Amino acid sequence: MWKWIVVLALLFAGLPAQMAWADNEVEIEVDIPLSEILKQNQWAKLDVTLTSETQDISGMLQLESDDHANAKSGVLAQAVTLSKGQTKTYQFTLPAVYLMRGPLRIQVVEGNKVLATEKLETVGTSDPRTVVVLDQNRNAFHFMNLLNEGVAYRYDSSWNEAKTVHLSPSELPDDSLMLRHMNILAIGNLAADAIRPAQVEAVKSWVQGGGVLLLSTGDKASGAAANLAEWIQVKKNPGATQNVEELKFLTKQTSSPVTSLGVYNRDESLFVLKKVGRGKVLLANYDVSAEPLASWQYNRDLWSQLATKYQLFTAGNQGVAVNGVLPEFSKLIPGVNLPRVEWLAVIWLVYILVIAPLLYVILKRKDRREWAWGIIPASALVLMIGVYVIGKSMVTDGNSSYSVSEINIIDHKLADVQTAASFLATAGGEYTVHIEKGYTALPIALTSHNTWLTNASTEQNEAGQLTFHYQHVPYLTLRQAIASGEKTDIGSFEAQLNMEGQQVRGTVKNHTSFDLDELFLVMGMQRIPLGAIKKGEEKQVDLTLQPFFAPQEMNRDAVMDRDQLVEISKRDLTTFYGDNSIRLVGLSSQPMPVVTMDLSDTQAHHLQVIKQKITLKDTETKRSVYPFGIHTPYVIAQEGEAYPLHTGQWQIGRGSVTFGLAVSDDQVEAQKLEIPLEASSYLLFKKELFHASSNQWIEVPNEKAHIVLEGAELKQYLTSAGHLRLRITNSSDQRLNVPEPSFRLEGEEK
Amino acid sequence: MKDEPRFTDELHDSTVSELLSHLQHMRKAVPVNYQLKADLKKKLLEQMKAQQAQGHGALQAVPTQKKTRKSIGWLAGGVIALGLGSLLALWNGDGITIEDQQTLTFDHQPKVQQVAISNSGERVATITSDSRLQTYLIEESRQETPIRLPKTDGTYDAISWANNSNRLALLDNSDDQARLWIIDATTSEHDQKIGGGSMLLHQEAGAVINSVSWEPNDQRIAYSKTVGDQDEIWLIRLNAFENQKVAEGSYPAWSPDGKQLAYMQDDQIFVLTLATGKKQGIGTGDSPSWVDQEHLSYINSNGELVSVNPNQTPLDQEVIDGSAIAGKMPVGANWASHSDLMLLAVKGETGTEFKIAKRD
Known part of the structure; x- marks a missing residue:
C-alpha cells in the first residue's frame, strides 16, 4: 500500500509552487481619469505608472480581484519591461462597473516573485448627470449646478440634480468612448490651441454618437468654441442684437435683463440647436459667462427651460461597454452542444456508486484488494479519457468561435459597434485572439449575473492593435471577449414608409454592406418580419399593424433548448420598449471581423444585428x-392601493395612478395625439386629462373615451415641457387591473 | 504399607524384577499404543479433512443452487411482466381510458361550465353561490382562500383557466350586459398582495357570452356569444385592441398547437383551421374538448364521452373507457393539457357530480 501512497505523492508534487513575496521593488501609482464622473455602463481607463527603484524588470503587470472569497475572478495581465530607475505608464481599459464593483489590486510579478502590490480604491457608483466645463473662467456655467426646485412635477422637467466639473484642457480625453461619461460638454472661453486636434476629433465623434455639446460664444468669441461653431455651420457674424425676447419668454418674466446683447451671429437667435448624427450642439449666441447675464437671478430658470426644451440630458442612445444580451448570446455557438452539467454529474455518480465499488468487490474476491490503490484511479483516468474522446465528437466537430455584433447605424457614414465573442478550443491549451484595429476590447468571464475579469494577457502593438492570449484553458471550455468601436463603411437603410389607418406601405432598400437573412420593422411592442433582403435590394412593404398596448408575455421560466434560447436572445436584441423610436433591424450571418480567434481549423460563426431608426409618414x-x-x-x-403588475398593467383598488407622456420632444413637434380609452378595460375607471392652460383636471366620459387632440387643442393640454398628464382612478374597493394607456402620435420632425 | 509383613530381600528382589519386567512389557506396548495413537490421529485428521472437503462442497452447492433458482425466478418474472405490459400496451392501442380518482364536493351546486381544472392538474376552480372564486388543491384536497369577484347584477356563468399562468377567464351575464373578466388567482406569498385583481377584458350590451377558451400561448381568448338567436365565435387579444369574428357557433375549444378551434354548431361538432378557414365536420354532439393534439373528445348523441382523431380518415369514434362512472353518464369533460388528469362531470341522482379522473 505504501507504494501507492508514494505514487500519489509524486503526482501531487507536480502542483505549482506558491508565489514568493518580495519587498516593494517597484513603485506603483494609479490614476483613473474622470473618476468622479464615471458612468458604470461605459469604458474606463486605468493608468498604472511603474517606477523601478533597484533593478531591471521583465515581468507581468496584473489586474485582479482583491476579494479572496471571489474564487471566480481571473487575472488580466500585460507584459512589462523596465530598466532600473525608469518610469513607464501602462494602461488597462475596462468597463467602469468593474472599478465600482471592486475591490481590485495591481501586482507587478516577475516569475514567481511579486515585486509590488497596490490595492485600488473602489470608485463611487453615483452615476451622476454631468456637465463638464472647459473654460478659462472657473466660475463659468456655475448655474448648471443648481437644482430646479420650483417645478411641481419633477418628471416634467429634465432639469434635475447635475454635477458640474471643470477640466483643464489636457484632461479632456482624446477618445470618444471616454467622453461618453459626460452628459454635456460645455466649452466657453478657451484658446483654439488649448485642445489638440485629436481631442477635437474625439468631441466631434462623440457628438455624432449622441453627445450634447454646449458652446458659449458671443461677439468676441474665438478659439475652440468658434472653431466648433464653424463645424456646425454657424458662421461668425458678430454684432449686437436687440432680439432678446427669448430670455423673457423662457423664464416667464415680464422683462428681459438686457435690451441688447453682443452675439456671435447677428442673423441667428440667442440659442441655436443643431442636430449632428444622434447628438446635438446647442450654441449660445452670447457669452454666458459675461455680465450682466452671468449673475442674472433667473439664469437657473433660463437654463432649466433650455435643458427641458432641447432635452439636453438625454443620452442620445450612446452605446454601452457591455450589452448584457450579447455575451450570453455568443455562448450559443452554432453546431456546438456543450454537455449539460447534469450528464457529467450522472456519469461520475455512476462511476462512484457502481463501477468503483464493483471493481473493489471483484478485487476482494480475487484476494487482490491492494490492487485497488492503482486500479481504481487508473479506471477513473480511463473513464475521463473515454468521456473526452467520445464526448468531444458529440459536443463539436472542432474549434469554434461565435461573434455577435450589435451595429447601430448613426448615418450613412458612421455606425456604433458592440461585439461579444465566445471561443471554444476543443483541446483547450493556449491560443490567441486578435482585435480589429480601432476597437476597445477586453477578455471577460461571464458569471451568472455579470461579466468579470478572466485569466488572459493583453498586448498592444505600436499600431494600437490589441491581442489577447488565453492560457491553460481546460478542454471544451469557453472563453469570451467584448469589444466596442465605430465603423464608417457599414452603409444604411433607405425607408420610404407611409401609414394609412393601420396599414403600412412603402419600400425599404438595403444600402448596407450586408446581405440580411431577416429584416424586421420594430415599433414599440411590435416586431414585424419583412423577410430576407440582399445588399442593394429593394423590398415592397404592405402590412397591417395591430394596436398593441402591452408587450407579449413570454414564459422565460420554462427550461429551453438551444433553438428556443437563440430565438429568445434574437427577440431581446431586436425589440425596444420606451425609446419612442421606429427601427429597421436586420440580422446577417455575414462575417465582420472584429474579434478573431487565431487557432487552426477554427469554424468562425458570425451574427450581425444591424439597427437604424426610421420614420413613418x-x-x-x-x-x-x-x-x-x-x-x-x-x-x-x-x-x-395602486401597484404595477407585469409589464403594461396596474392594479388599482381605491386609488389612482397619474401618467405622464412626453408628447413633444427634441425630435418631434406633436400635432395630433390619439388615446383609445374606450376599450372595456378602462370602462370602470374614472379618467381625467390635465388641461394645462386652465390648470384643471377634466374628466373624460366613457362615451367620449376615444380621445383625439389636435393642433391648438392639443397644446392646451400640454405642460410647458410638452408633456401630457392622464389620471386613472378606481373609486371602489374592488381591486381592478388596468392596462397602461397607449398613445398614437403624429407630428412634425424638428 | 507399614503393617504388611516385611518381605525378605529375596522376595523383594523378585517382585521388583517382575514389576520392571512388567513395565518393560508395558513400555513396549506403549510405543505400539503411541503408534496406534499417531496412526489413529492421522487417520482422524485425514477423515476430518475429507469431511471438511465434502461439507464445503456441499455448502457451496447450496448457494449456487439458490442463486440459480433466484435468477430463473427473476427472469421468469421479468418475462411475464414484459409480456403483460406488452399485452396491455397492445390491448390499449389508441384507446383512451380514464380512471376515477376523486369526487369533488362543493358547498353549492355549480353548473358544468362553472367548474374548471387548471392545465397543470393541480387546482380546480369554481364559482360559489355568493360570487366568489373558490380554488381547490387537488392533491391536498383542500380549499384555498376564496377571491372576491367584481360586483355584478348578473351571474358568473363560466370559467376557464389560462394555460401558463394563474389567471382565469370568467363570464358574467346580466340582463343588459355581458362581460368577460380576467382574474388573477395567484397564490404565491410574494404575489399575495397583488393577487386576485380583475380586469374587464370585454363588455357588450345585448349579448350573452356563454363559453371561453384560452389560446395555448395565452395571447388570445376564444369566446362564444349569443346575439339574438345567433351564436358567434370571436377571438380577442389580451394585449391589443383587437376583436375578430371567426365562426358561427358556440363552445370553442383551442387545440394544443393553437392552430385549430373545435366548436359546436347546431348540435354538430366542427374543427376550424384558423390559418385557412377550413371547417371539418366531426360528428353529432356537444361540449368539445381536446384531450391532446391527436384526440378531440365530446359528448355524442348517445350521451357517451367519445374521442376522435380529426386527422384520421375515416373518423373513428371511440368511447372513452371509464367515462360512465358507476353508470352515471358524462355531461362534460375538461382535460388538463399539462397533466394526465381531467375533470369529468357526470349526471348524478341529485345533480351534476364532478370527478377528477386520471388518464391511462
Missing part, C-alpha cells in the same frame, strides 16, 4: 407617425 398629412405602443408613459404619481 401619414399618407394624407405627410406628418411623422408613431403608432400605438411606441410612446410609453411614465408614472408621475400613484395614490391609494
Whole structure:
C-alpha cells in the first residue's frame, strides 16, 4: 500500500509552487481619469505608472480581484519591461462597473516573485448627470449646478440634480468612448490651441454618437468654441442684437435683463440647436459667462427651460461597454452542444456508486484488494479519457468561435459597434485572439449575473492593435471577449414608409454592406418580419399593424433548448420598449471581423444585428407617425392601493395612478395625439386629462373615451415641457387591473 | 504399607524384577499404543479433512443452487411482466381510458361550465353561490382562500383557466350586459398582495357570452356569444385592441398547437383551421374538448364521452373507457393539457357530480 501512497505523492508534487513575496521593488501609482464622473455602463481607463527603484524588470503587470472569497475572478495581465530607475505608464481599459464593483489590486510579478502590490480604491457608483466645463473662467456655467426646485412635477422637467466639473484642457480625453461619461460638454472661453486636434476629433465623434455639446460664444468669441461653431455651420457674424425676447419668454418674466446683447451671429437667435448624427450642439449666441447675464437671478430658470426644451440630458442612445444580451448570446455557438452539467454529474455518480465499488468487490474476491490503490484511479483516468474522446465528437466537430455584433447605424457614414465573442478550443491549451484595429476590447468571464475579469494577457502593438492570449484553458471550455468601436463603411437603410389607418406601405432598400437573412420593422411592442433582403435590394412593404398596448408575455421560466434560447436572445436584441423610436433591424450571418480567434481549423460563426431608426409618414398629412405602443408613459404619481403588475398593467383598488407622456420632444413637434380609452378595460375607471392652460383636471366620459387632440387643442393640454398628464382612478374597493394607456402620435420632425 | 509383613530381600528382589519386567512389557506396548495413537490421529485428521472437503462442497452447492433458482425466478418474472405490459400496451392501442380518482364536493351546486381544472392538474376552480372564486388543491384536497369577484347584477356563468399562468377567464351575464373578466388567482406569498385583481377584458350590451377558451400561448381568448338567436365565435387579444369574428357557433375549444378551434354548431361538432378557414365536420354532439393534439373528445348523441382523431380518415369514434362512472353518464369533460388528469362531470341522482379522473 505504501507504494501507492508514494505514487500519489509524486503526482501531487507536480502542483505549482506558491508565489514568493518580495519587498516593494517597484513603485506603483494609479490614476483613473474622470473618476468622479464615471458612468458604470461605459469604458474606463486605468493608468498604472511603474517606477523601478533597484533593478531591471521583465515581468507581468496584473489586474485582479482583491476579494479572496471571489474564487471566480481571473487575472488580466500585460507584459512589462523596465530598466532600473525608469518610469513607464501602462494602461488597462475596462468597463467602469468593474472599478465600482471592486475591490481590485495591481501586482507587478516577475516569475514567481511579486515585486509590488497596490490595492485600488473602489470608485463611487453615483452615476451622476454631468456637465463638464472647459473654460478659462472657473466660475463659468456655475448655474448648471443648481437644482430646479420650483417645478411641481419633477418628471416634467429634465432639469434635475447635475454635477458640474471643470477640466483643464489636457484632461479632456482624446477618445470618444471616454467622453461618453459626460452628459454635456460645455466649452466657453478657451484658446483654439488649448485642445489638440485629436481631442477635437474625439468631441466631434462623440457628438455624432449622441453627445450634447454646449458652446458659449458671443461677439468676441474665438478659439475652440468658434472653431466648433464653424463645424456646425454657424458662421461668425458678430454684432449686437436687440432680439432678446427669448430670455423673457423662457423664464416667464415680464422683462428681459438686457435690451441688447453682443452675439456671435447677428442673423441667428440667442440659442441655436443643431442636430449632428444622434447628438446635438446647442450654441449660445452670447457669452454666458459675461455680465450682466452671468449673475442674472433667473439664469437657473433660463437654463432649466433650455435643458427641458432641447432635452439636453438625454443620452442620445450612446452605446454601452457591455450589452448584457450579447455575451450570453455568443455562448450559443452554432453546431456546438456543450454537455449539460447534469450528464457529467450522472456519469461520475455512476462511476462512484457502481463501477468503483464493483471493481473493489471483484478485487476482494480475487484476494487482490491492494490492487485497488492503482486500479481504481487508473479506471477513473480511463473513464475521463473515454468521456473526452467520445464526448468531444458529440459536443463539436472542432474549434469554434461565435461573434455577435450589435451595429447601430448613426448615418450613412458612421455606425456604433458592440461585439461579444465566445471561443471554444476543443483541446483547450493556449491560443490567441486578435482585435480589429480601432476597437476597445477586453477578455471577460461571464458569471451568472455579470461579466468579470478572466485569466488572459493583453498586448498592444505600436499600431494600437490589441491581442489577447488565453492560457491553460481546460478542454471544451469557453472563453469570451467584448469589444466596442465605430465603423464608417457599414452603409444604411433607405425607408420610404407611409401609414394609412393601420396599414403600412412603402419600400425599404438595403444600402448596407450586408446581405440580411431577416429584416424586421420594430415599433414599440411590435416586431414585424419583412423577410430576407440582399445588399442593394429593394423590398415592397404592405402590412397591417395591430394596436398593441402591452408587450407579449413570454414564459422565460420554462427550461429551453438551444433553438428556443437563440430565438429568445434574437427577440431581446431586436425589440425596444420606451425609446419612442421606429427601427429597421436586420440580422446577417455575414462575417465582420472584429474579434478573431487565431487557432487552426477554427469554424468562425458570425451574427450581425444591424439597427437604424426610421420614420413613418401619414399618407394624407405627410406628418411623422408613431403608432400605438411606441410612446410609453411614465408614472408621475400613484395614490391609494395602486401597484404595477407585469409589464403594461396596474392594479388599482381605491386609488389612482397619474401618467405622464412626453408628447413633444427634441425630435418631434406633436400635432395630433390619439388615446383609445374606450376599450372595456378602462370602462370602470374614472379618467381625467390635465388641461394645462386652465390648470384643471377634466374628466373624460366613457362615451367620449376615444380621445383625439389636435393642433391648438392639443397644446392646451400640454405642460410647458410638452408633456401630457392622464389620471386613472378606481373609486371602489374592488381591486381592478388596468392596462397602461397607449398613445398614437403624429407630428412634425424638428 | 507399614503393617504388611516385611518381605525378605529375596522376595523383594523378585517382585521388583517382575514389576520392571512388567513395565518393560508395558513400555513396549506403549510405543505400539503411541503408534496406534499417531496412526489413529492421522487417520482422524485425514477423515476430518475429507469431511471438511465434502461439507464445503456441499455448502457451496447450496448457494449456487439458490442463486440459480433466484435468477430463473427473476427472469421468469421479468418475462411475464414484459409480456403483460406488452399485452396491455397492445390491448390499449389508441384507446383512451380514464380512471376515477376523486369526487369533488362543493358547498353549492355549480353548473358544468362553472367548474374548471387548471392545465397543470393541480387546482380546480369554481364559482360559489355568493360570487366568489373558490380554488381547490387537488392533491391536498383542500380549499384555498376564496377571491372576491367584481360586483355584478348578473351571474358568473363560466370559467376557464389560462394555460401558463394563474389567471382565469370568467363570464358574467346580466340582463343588459355581458362581460368577460380576467382574474388573477395567484397564490404565491410574494404575489399575495397583488393577487386576485380583475380586469374587464370585454363588455357588450345585448349579448350573452356563454363559453371561453384560452389560446395555448395565452395571447388570445376564444369566446362564444349569443346575439339574438345567433351564436358567434370571436377571438380577442389580451394585449391589443383587437376583436375578430371567426365562426358561427358556440363552445370553442383551442387545440394544443393553437392552430385549430373545435366548436359546436347546431348540435354538430366542427374543427376550424384558423390559418385557412377550413371547417371539418366531426360528428353529432356537444361540449368539445381536446384531450391532446391527436384526440378531440365530446359528448355524442348517445350521451357517451367519445374521442376522435380529426386527422384520421375515416373518423373513428371511440368511447372513452371509464367515462360512465358507476353508470352515471358524462355531461362534460375538461382535460388538463399539462397533466394526465381531467375533470369529468357526470349526471348524478341529485345533480351534476364532478370527478377528477386520471388518464391511462
